[in-house]
Amino acid sequence: MNAAAAPLRLALIGNPNSGKTALFNLLTGSRQKVANYAGVTVERKEGRLVAPSGRQYAVLDLPGAYSLHPASLDEAIARDVCRGFYPGEPAPDALVCVVDATNLRLHLRFVLELREIGKPMIVALNMADAARRRGIAIDVDALQRELGVPVVETVAVRSGGAKALVEALDRMDLAAAPTKPLSEHHGAGAEAASAQDLHAETRRLLALAVTMPRRTARIDDALDRWLLHPVFGLFALAAVMFLIFQAVYAWATPVMDGIDAGTAALGEWIGATLPEGPLNSLLVDGIIAGVGGVIVFLPQILILFAFILALEESGYLPRAAFLLDRMMAAAGLSGRSFIPLLSSFACAIPGIMATRSIQDPRDRLATIMVAPLMTCSARLPVYALLIGAFIPQQKVGLLGINVFNLQGLVLFALYAAGILSALAVSWVMKKWRRDKSEHALLLELPSYRLPHPRDLLIGLYERAMIFLKRVGGIILALTILLWFLLSFPAAPPDAVGPAIDYSFAGRIGHAMTAVFAPVGFNWQICIALIPGMAAREVAVSSLATVYALSAADDDAAAQALSPLIADGWSLATALSLLVWFIYAPQCISTLATIRRETNSWKQVAISAGYLFALAYLASFVTYQVAVALGAG
């Protein structure tokens, strides 16, 4: 075959919400997150497509853009890559312009702009199935004739939905530039066509080739009437978030019990089979206890993300941004901060990188500064451990009707605390900088879509893989290192306390209590916080290892972490630790990302400084108040 030929470079470009990313997934088979919300990623995404003809293509998924006049860094990158001006990025051989067939009025203008570049181009009318269902009739031949470029229909969410596109790609002659660019029409020469010309041409094409039955889907209208209602809309938003946290506890518990039992059984078996000695300790007290202590929270993480992904897919999230915009603006955050901050609920790092889509540098900085306060997924094992050990599994409610799971309520409260703190911090920053500039919003609210089960499952699978890679990677490595530091040096012969106190890490832990005693942290917590700086979940595995090694006998060692700390710690300590984790920047990688995105060590120092200070202060208040109230 022609395996020797270099793959052709394709660039996928189009408006946000055109389903471009879903099409990219379909073409390349790679697993990327699908969201119909503008500006989610700026990362370079490339995949490989091997057509049935044998031809190979390197496909680049560019950031969504509305126009070649960039309004954000995302769009500037998209424009530069298309034209071949982006440093280090070879010019694409051909463009695939992805448009939403249900909304050609908006998307067609961009097609015309792209045509002016003069590269070989194919137009993909995506969501052709939704268009047909709504009764929108598109004369593809007429469009093709008038545009002078191949036009194909695609359905990115259906397997085989890109067949026409791939066939058109194979047929495409790369030497031919598209005919009939607008500048020829108007004799403007090298000058680009004006906005008015583009719109005139768009309307002409629409009149010629497209028949629209109604302005917008009736469903969108009906849903928005309620979901954007000032009272009902906010109520619905609160209810949705509330229910998610209830489900996380209600559904996860049986699976978690199963994982716990399995881990315990494995630990016992290895402990009995292998001869006594340091290796046995490493495997049982170190690896199995530590890693097992974190893996047990996978079900909760997956359930939470199933909901978040479903919300993203459905198109509901921009509505939430709509309802919350005023509140965010009052706190000094732009409505465009919503997406980066939402991404931070998974992990602050892509959230901070997503702030590149915010034009105003001060808004961007404010968003970066508060992103670490969004409850990232790594905090979940820590919260879950403490809630599981200290919050009783009972139902509470109003007026005698007890339907709300108390544990779910506390988790919801922790998330809410993070969000409210972020708003408060941002508000303070706003006062500080006396900002009078305008904060642009201009947010598109796409059509509602039913989340596609396949995309949801792919998204969940990716999440699970990310988690398991972390567990098998950094968490495992740090657990081993911590075990080592807790086991050596061995206690001297005249030792009076437990052996672990004399180990390297034991001594450090005890030294740290001088600083952390006012917030109620014992030495085990102190030492767990250090490897916890690499990943928050490691705090859980570290605690598990510390307690496994501290166990007086075999029976105690076989106990799971949760009952151990439930017996050993006071409620005040547990609450204090929970509050610490709301604020403390226990993630070196996040700080490194802030450094990269702001290009400033000063900002990193300020972030780390204010977050640790907040954490200590909040923990201190929590602990002292709890002790005063009798929980000490």
Place this chain on the structure above:
Amino acid sequence: MTLTDLPMRTSATVEAVEDRVPNDAISRRLRELGFVDGEQVQVMAAGPLGAEPLLVQIGYTRFALRREEAARVRVRSNGASPA
């Protein structure tokens, strides 16, 4: 009148988008998104606090706009009945 003066769910026709400052990036973006002469526009909803942002439907797309952004859009009524 401007978009902010338009009663809810009443169709109107866009006349022009005015610049607030020289080389107004927001106005240019509004024009690029379809706020040009002759297009049909409606205000569908308003946010919970302070009637902002406004949910504006231009053609077949819906946008959330701040009042300051919407105030740049000059419209004329076209005698159309409310949606």
Place this chain on the structure above:
Amino acid sequence: MSASLLLQYVAIGVAVLASAVFVIKRQFPNTVLRMRIACALSLVREGRPAWLRALGKRIAPPASIAEAGACGGCDSCETPSRS
């Protein structure tokens, strides 16, 4: 020291060393990069035996940024793998 115990200590040593290397590579990728470059440079200097120079070339980090990924490639942001 018995053979079994020695074996155990060896296994533990390997595990600990591998973990340490892993953590350093992940948390401080830039430092590792610079160290590799410094080592490699000192090894490939003129006058060194051939095998040392070959070793130096092996230690040196990959040449192009594109190979390492758009962001410099430290894998800590948890996004699904680039294909």
